[in-house]
Amino acid sequence: MRPSGKMGHIPMNQPNSPVARRFRAVLRHSRDLTETTKHLEWEVIEGGKFDFLAGQFVSMTLRGAENEHTRAYSIASAPGADGRFAICLNRVPGGLFSNYLCDLEPGAALEFTGPHGFFVVRQPVERDLAFIATGTGIAPMRGMLASLLAPGAPLDRHLWLLFGVRHPETILYREEFERLAATHPRFHFVPVLSRAPEGWTGERGHVQEVLRKHFSCRKDFEAYLCGLKAMVDDVRTILKGEFGFDRRQIHYEKYD
């Protein structure tokens, strides 16, 4: 699976990314986030210390008798001292790797390489940030937000999370984000439902429309986008064409 986000050199203002290496990890915890989405927590047991930056991804390996499969999964947690990391994934109908991972029992081990990718928050944070995700595109943003909003992390900018899903029950990590918003006055959590039920008082439709509504005429912020190609491409077009963004203000990772 080829990562299709913006690749290349890390910008000058970015701390050096740890070099990708091969590791082995054990699944310690698996929980359902929805009927078709899982949160998996791994502990690295071989390969040394696994250093990464919030937002990067791992490339997991599944070895068959004759061939080997690899798939990319964004790290859905912030770096910690405990050698653990999480991923968040959808069970794709007919999908080889996602079904294998979703069916794994705690105690199972897997090889992976990492960390990969340059979808990380540019430092220092000098402008407000808008994180725009759909579905499991929330994974890297969960890690980024946990880092930015960690106790003791100084932050004087506003952070927005526009999160597009279909139904209220598919707002992944909803309680977590609501808790963060309740404790950080500068963090604004905006779930956007494309199939909102009656009585839903939040935003409806698509993240694209909500972006126009909340940010129209502003070009003094940076945007981080993650999800399927169609959404990411659409939002990039809006930001560049309608908002007048410079391409360096837009950072993205596409899952396709």
Ligand SMILES: Cc1cc2nc3c(=O)[nH]c(=O)nc-3n(C[C@H](O)[C@H](O)[C@H](O)COP(=O)(O)OP(=O)(O)OC[C@H]3O[C@@H](n4cnc5c(N)ncnc54)[C@H](O)[C@@H]3O)c2cc1C
């Ligand atoms: C940089 C990067 C990070 C990624 N991070 C994540 C992540 O955090 N969480 C996550 O769930 N996925 C993520 N993905 C997607 C992931 O790598 C796999 O593509 C996905 O899990 C499907 O793999 P599979 O082996 O189950 O499906 P495959 O056996 O490869 O495909 C089976 C069928 O499903 C279709 N398909 C593949 N992916 C999807 C999809 N996402 N939705 C609908 N249909 C699909 C294929 O076109 C094919 O027809 C990421 C991809 C990239 C490039």
